[in-house]
Amino acid sequence: MTLPTEIKGGTATIAQGERAVTGQNTRFTLSRPGDVFWTPYGNMRIASVQSDTALTLAYDWVQQGQAGGPYEIRIVTDGLQAGVRELLELLAAGNYATPDAKGTLAQRAAFDGEPQGFIFWQIDVDPFLIYVKLSAALGDWTEGVSLQGATGGPGQPGPSGRNVELRSSGTHVQWRLVGDPIWSDLVALELLRGADGREVQFQTSETHIQWRYAGASEWSDLIALSLLKGEQGDQGDPGNPGADGREIELSASESHVQWRYVGETDWKEVVPLIALKGDVGDKGDDAYAVAVAEGFVGSRAEWLASLKGEQGDSFNVDATGTFAERAAYDGEAEGFAYLSTDTGELFIRQGSGWSDGIPFGKGADGAPGQDGSPGADGEDGDDGEPGADGADGREVELQKSPTHVQWRYAGEDGWTDLIALVDLKGEPGSPGRDGTDGDPGAPGSPGNPGADGREIELQVSQTHVQWRLAGGAWANLIALAELQGPPGATTIGGIDGLQEALDGKATAAQGAKADTAVQPAALGAAAAMNEATAAQLLARTADVLVAPDTIGAAKAWVTLAYAATRSLVWTDAWARVCILSGNMAVSNPTNIEAGDTIMLLLKGGTTTERTVSWGTYFRGNLPTETVTSARWLLVTLTALSTTEIATSYVVIE
Known part of the structure; x- marks a missing residue:
């Protein structure tokens, strides 16, 4: 009977990442460990066969799985597999009893409960052994019986084997006997091409070389270390003298001992430093306790004091001189000390020569020590004689750069920063009172024509002075009652x-x-x-008469000079106008009169928007709009008290 080179029939199920294969209507027992299990998605070596419908692969199936799909088992016909196939052919011819199960001796334990007459073949030994159940009792087996017959006589010498050549045709691995003209296909190349492999890691345990897929947690034995050691061979002939070895350098990095050949730049790691650290040793005996056990009598302090020996003799050189004069002492005994006074080195006789020079005497100056704490002031000494006049100092020039005050000696080119201008600026002071008006300045040059202003109309209602832009709605400007001054004194x-x-x-x-x-x-x-002037009216001067024209003059708009922080003297004017050239903060006014009302007209000097902020005395509807040359704010301020000012405003555009 001739056995097939591949096994088919039925279907097979295998899940990705698993090793167990389940068959449907299959004959897996015709295969053996080492044969190759194949599906359209890949192939894998068989590790063991459990039954006609169950086998286990050597590694996890990383290719696509299948449920009830096509398969093949490709028979491997070399080594142990060839012997198995030969035995199966004999069994198929009826020469031996057919086993009920087969496997390693360790696998036999799975069949310990089988009935009497159950046959198990142990196939991991050479020759194979047969075991038979003597009864249904658990583990009741016969002794192993060898399948090997008596040793036959020597056979006739066979013809000398011919050398074989191998090549790849592009689709197959092919072979032929050396000298033959015809190549024969041995195996298709596609059968040798597996799926993309997963990254494999290796390590050495105490007994085996082990492997695992990268990321897996468990290691699997690959091969026993004992199997890697062959029989000792005969001593070979002496080899040719090797080239002189290259000199090696060693170094320690932060984590490893490293080496390199002298002259190379890259270091190679040898062993982690942590691997050189041994286990923590046992705590040693207390030295004082050991001394007491050895017979010392006394306290620990006395024992420590006893450890200090007598002062030894000071070191003395045996001879001194120049380095050249040392030769006169070349015959001295070992330990003879010579000081070379011209090099500052000490030499010691060692054997028949001198030691290397040892620097002797005063070393290099150490780093300066820290300054000590200042001592107490001593008494003043007598005045010394006047010193000679010093040389005239050099003339110094100063200038201001955009960022610093700078200086230089007269005649030099470069300027040196003396102090930053920003450091000369003190904290902001409290707002000062408005100064008195200065003398009128000379007439300025005519400015560029301004944009045409919008016409304003004024009228008097029964209760208020009102205003509006020409054609607009009327708005109250000031109550008539507020225009009445205090009663004048009679004269x-x-x-x-x-x-x-x-x-x-x-x-x-x-x-x-x-x-x-x-x-x-x-x-x-x-x-x-006794008629009041406008200034007296604003100053609330007593005992003066108020004329209507004086009231008009006091109510006239007064120009308020712009300042980034603008303070108001309440009694300086009832109506003020300020043109802003930047943002402005209006601080709390001074000289506030409770019950009094003043107005403030704020304009922008250009089309640039300017913001206005207000002090803590201002309450109510504070303006949030910005001002420009085309958008003004008319603000009405009424003093509720000397610290509270009711605020309202109108936007004029």
Whole structure:
């Protein structure tokens, strides 16, 4: 009977990442460990066969799995497999009993509970052994019986084997006997091409070389280390003298001992430093306790003191001289010390020569020590004699760069920064009071024509002075009641005295004027002398008369000079206008009069938007809009108290 070179029939199921193969209507027992299991997605060596429908692969199946798909088992016909196939052919011819199971001796234990007469072949030994169950009792087996017969006689010498050549045709591996003209296909190349392999890692345990797929946790034995050692061979002939070895350098990095050939640049790691660290040793005996056990009598402090020996003799050189004069002592005994005074080195006789020079005497200056704490001041000494006049100092020049005050000696080219301008700026001071108006300046050059302003109209309602842009709606500007000043003081003896004077009936109570009546001309002169000016009205001057034209002058718009931080003196003006050339912060006013109202008109000097912020006294509807040359803010400020100012505003565009 001739066995097939491949096994088919039925279907096979294998899951990706697993090793177990399950067959449906299959005959897996015709295969053996080492044969190749194949599907359309890949192939893998068989590790063991459990039954006609179950086998185990040598490694995890990393290719695509299949359920009930086609398969082949390709028979490997070399070595042990050839012997198995030969035995199976004999069994198939009826020469031996057919086994019920086969495998290694360790695998036989799976069949310990089989009934009497069950046959198991142990196939991991040469020759194979047969075991038979004597009874159904667990593990009741016969002794192993060898399948090997008696040794036959020597056979006739066979013809000398011919050498074989191999080649690849592009589709197959081919072979032929040397000298034959015809090549024969041995195996298709596609059968040798497996799926892309997974990365494999190797390590050496105490007994085996082991492997695993990268990322897996368990290692599998690949081959026993004992199997890698062959029989000792005969001693070979002496080889040719080798080339002189290259000199090696060793170094220690932060993590490894490293080596390289002298002259090379790259270091190669030899062993991790951590691997050189041994286990922690046992704690040693206390030295003092050992000394007591050896007979020492005394305390620990006395024992420590006893460890200090007597002071030894100081070192003395045996001879000194120049380095050249040392030769006169070449015959001295070992240990003879010679000091070379011209090189500053000490030499010691060692054997028949001298040691290398040892630097002797004063070493290089050490680093300066830290300054000590200052000592107490001593008493003042006597004045010394006046010193000679020093040389005239060099003239120094100063200048200001955009960022620093700089200096240089007169005549030199380069300037040196002395101090940053920013360091000369102190903390902002409190806002100062507005200064008095300066003398009128010279007329400036005519400015560029400004944009045409919008016409403003004013009117007086029953309760307010009102304004509007020409054609717009009327808005209250100021209540008429607020335009009434405080009652003026009467003069010329009061109203009653004035009436009596007009009647020519002055009394003694009217002082020196009692003798004559007050004339109208004199009354006019007296009244003119006490009429209030606009400044007196703003300053709330007492005992003055207020004329209507004075009120108008006091209510006139007064220009308020721009400043980034602008303070207000409440009593300086009732209506102020300020043109902003930058952002402005309005600080808390001074001289506030409760119940009084003033106005502030804010304009931008250009089309650039300027912001306005307000101090803590300002309450209510504070303006948040920006101002430009085309958008103004008219702000009304009413003093509720000396620290609270009600604020409202109108945007004028």
